[in-house]
Amino acid sequence: MPIAPEHLALLYTGPFDAYLYGRNSRDMKKKGKESSVGDQLTEGREICLENGWPIKREFSDIGRSASRYAKREREEFEEMIAGIESGDCRILVAWEASRYYRDLDVYVRLRSVCMAAGVLLCYNGTVYDLSKRADRKATAQDAIQAEDEAEGIRDRNLRTVRLNAKAGGPHGRILWGYARRYDPDTGDLAEQYAHPDRGPIVKKIFDRVAAGETEYAILQDLRAGGERLPGIRWEQHHLSEMLRNVAYKGRRIHQGIDVGKALWAPLVEDEVFNAVQQIVRAPERRTSHTSTVVHLLSGLARCGLCEDAPYLRVLNNRGIKSYQCSEKFHVVMSEAKLDAYVEEAVVEWLGSKAAAAAFSSTDDQQRTATARLRQNRMQAQLNEARAQAATFGTDGAPKLSIQSLAALEASLTPLIAEARQEAESVTVPPLLRGVIGQPDIDAIWEDMSMAQQRALLRAVVTVRLMKARVSGLRTIEPGRVVLAFVGEPGFRSG
Numbered sequence: 001m002p003i004a005p006e007h008l009a010l011l012y013t014g015p016f017d018a019y020l021y022g023r024n025s026r027d028m029k030k031k032g033k034e035s036s037v038g039d040q041l042t043e044g045r046e047i048c049l050e051n052g053w054p055i056k057r058e059f060s061d062i063g064r065s066a067s068r069y070a071k072r073e074r075e076e077f078e079e080m081i082a083g084i085e086s087g088d089c090r091i092l093v094a095w096e097a098s099r100y101y102r103d104l105d106v107y108v109r110l111r112s113v114c115m116a117a118g119v120l121l122c123y124n125g126t127v128y129d130l131s132k133r134a135d136r137k138a139t140a141q142d143a144i145q146a147e148d149e150a151e152g153i154r155d156r157n158l159r160t161v162r163l164n165a166k167a168g169g170p171h172g173r174i175l176w177g178y179a180r181r182y183d184p185d186t187g188d189l190a191e192q193y194a195h196p197d198r199g200p201i202v203k204k205i206f207d208r209v210a211a212g213e214t215e216y217a218i219l220q221d222l223r224a225g226g227e228r229l230p231g232i233r234w235e236q237h238h239l240s241e242m243l244r245n246v247a248y249k250g251r252r253i254h255q256g257i258d259v260g261k262a263l264w265a266p267l268v269e270d271e272v273f274n275a276v277q278q279i280v281r282a283p284e285r286r287t288s289h290t291s292t293v294v295h296l297l298s299g300l301a302r303c304g305l306c307e308d309a310p311y312l313r314v315l316n317n318r319g320i321k322s323y324q325c326s327e328k329f330h331v332v333m334s335e336a337k338l339d340a341y342v343e344e345a346v347v348e349w350l351g352s353k354a355a356a357a358a359f360s361s362t363d364d365q366q367r368t369a370t371a372r373l374r375q376n377r378m379q380a381q382l383n384e385a386r387a388q389a390a391t392f393g394t395d396g397a398p399k400l401s402i403q404s405l406a407a408l409e410a411s412l413t414p415l416i417a418e419a420r421q422e423a424e425s426v427t428v429p430p431l432l433r434g435v436i437g438q439p440d441i442d443a444i445w446e447d448m449s450m451a452q453q454r455a456l457l458r459a460v461v462t463v464r465l466m467k468a469r470v471s472g473l474r475t476i477e478p479g480r481v482v483l484a485f486v487g488e489p490g491f492r493s494g
């Protein structure tokens with residue numbers, strides 16, 4: 001799982017000797033605003049400084065196109081590759097994936113070099129560990145997207161509209177349903193427009209919700225239609241976030257506040273969008289049958305100051321969500337920050353020896369595993385019999401008579417129920433059995449629904465939030481979040 005730079009030291013052992021890499025595809029002969037390499041390196045330096053990563057070397061490919069259509073060699077790049085291979089650095093800090101990912105060949109090379117040398121890759125404010133499958137997947141998607149854009153640059157005669165993020169231009173991660181064009185000379189973002197295939201899908205989703213269809217039904221259809229992105233299937237949270245995102249009606253949000261009309265065209269009309277909000281934000285939905293839990297840690301993480309450790313609840317201040325002590329309101333942390341911290345620590349723990357030890361096999365577990373096996377076998381037998389009874393031979397008679405099936409059902413059903421009961425009388429939630437000891441815990445975690453993640457967290461960790469000594473810190477200071485895993489002092493079940 002990609003992690004935030006400030007959490008790196010919690011999960012990996014330093015020192016984090018860093019290489020900085022800046023790259024510019026801009027043609028230096030053209031006059032224009034200065035940007036790119038200098039800015040990229042400045043950003044990189046700030047990240048290193050903030051996180052205490054010593055800068056070993058800086059590399060910049062000024063004025064060289066990152067496109068594969070460029071002919072000039074990139075000597076610095078080659079030097080950097082050699083340095084990475086020789087183990088000279090622990091982390092490579094680059095800025096903005098689309099710049100150096102323009103060239104998929106270069107990217108593939110950089111990635112495999114980092115992977116082979118065990119070097120972490122940091123870009124767009126995120127650190128990727130390429131030895132982990134989820135991280136490889138995430139970076140590969142960035143590369144594919146960048147490649148698409150690079151092809152677009154070459155093939156199309158562009159309308160070079162300069163967009164400024166503050167003036168309502170798009171920035172950050174591209175919103176699903178849109179595509180982007182980049183200026184061929186400067187590499188700057190030129191336009192964000194409706195993706196020819198995905199744009200209409202977004203519109204249809206909103207129309208269907210406005211017409212009263214359930215999100216469940218829509219989700220089933222989306223899944224039947226394929227993956228959301230290569231390797232990523234549609235999840236409930238994709239849909240939930242989409243339906244609430246004002247960017248789809250052409251509004252721009254900055255730090256949780258609507259700052260006005262965006263420069264990109266809306267995919268959804270105001271009227272439809274507002275109708276959908278009436279539905280998705282209705283208060284009765286929060287507690288109803290829906291399995292969607294909106295927050296990872298609400299009613300789960302606890303206040304570390306109050307004696308009876310009340311749960312944290314979510315406080316929504318004009319779109320900025322924080323966790324807060326539900327009794328005295330004295331401890332607060334942004335939702336995104338605490339979620340990320342806990343997720344990363346828990347995934348790391350699940351892969352550790354401590355986790356395996358905490359759930360090491362006991363007689364009880366052996367017994368329940370046997371019961372589970374027995375239950376599954378009998379269930380399979382029953383299913384097989386049902387299938388036979390529904391299959392007809394050439395003589396028109398079922399392969400298994402209804403009488404035989406009825407007799408089998410009568411004898412097996414109570415036995416199956418008994419086995420199930422025994423199998424479920426366990427201390428280890430079944431959810432954990434497919435997680436601990438698996439090679440791809442981060443990928444498994446990503447694939448879980450939030451309800452599953454919450455069940456897992458409940459089973460393995462007690463999260464306590466302490467008071468900040470200094471307010472407004474970007475990083476989480478040591479001792480601010482106290483985690484007690486199962487078997488450790490301070491762990492509370494339930």
Ligand SMILES: [Zn+2]
Binds near residue numbers: 304327328329331
């Ligand atoms: Zn409290």
